[in-house]
Amino acid sequence: NAGVTQTPKFRILKIGQSMTLQCTQDMNHNYMYWYRQDPGMGLKLIYYSVGAGITDKGEVPNGYNVSRSTTEDFPLRLELAAPSQTSVYFCASSYGSGGGETQYFGPGTRLLVL
Amino acid sequence: GNSVTQMEGPVTLSEEAFLTINCTYTATGYPSLFWYVQYPGEGLQLLLKATKADDKGSNKGFEATYRKETTSFHLEKGSVQVSDSAVYFCALTLGTSGSRLTFGEGTQLTVNP
Secondary structure, eight states, rough: OOEEEEEEEEEEEEOOOOOEEEEESSOSEEEEEEEEEOOTTTTEEEEEEEETTTEESSOOOOOOEEEESSSSBOOOOSOOOGGGGGGGEEEESSSOOOSOOOOOEEEOOOEEEO | EEEEEOOOOOOEEEOOOOOEEOOEEEEESSEEEEEEEEOTTSSSEEEEEEEOOOOOOTTTTTTEOOBTTTOOEEESSSSSSSSGGEEEEEEEEEEGTOOOEOOOOOOEEEEEO
């Protein structure tokens, strides 16, 4: 049971390039999330999904896109990378929606946009 | 809106000292409250949680009590160890928000031998 896995671990992008951050979970969780963590700050929600085919915006969705075609995978797409997107990105998953569920986090992807 | 405020860090303690990290929240409704911990170079992991008022969460010697009257969820440990050095995040979810976590800013704890 690997939990939540993310690839790549680290990436450098040039301004205007695009990339996809991969996230996979093997716990059969219905909810999945993408957060970004800026230095000295808490995590901010980018997008989330309540199940395959259903996604919704979080606090900071601009510049990102997501899709959820399977229960296991929740990729995050960056189009036209900007320096403001330099951050550490965390994917998470949980089961249920009552509000008290534990979220399980991946190890993160560190992105540097130059 | 919903928000979480943590005490400013960083916090530096000697081994076996008492730890308190303050956390207060603002929420429309009845949130569930969490403490997550992030060890260097790793993702976040749940430390403890409480889902209703007066509940006490506990794990690995850490405790926090859900105080509705003071809208607080302070983290405490009686005797810290070097291995407790990490960043600690207070967070909340509301049942109506799809379990989305709202995080505090995080508190960096360093424990010296």
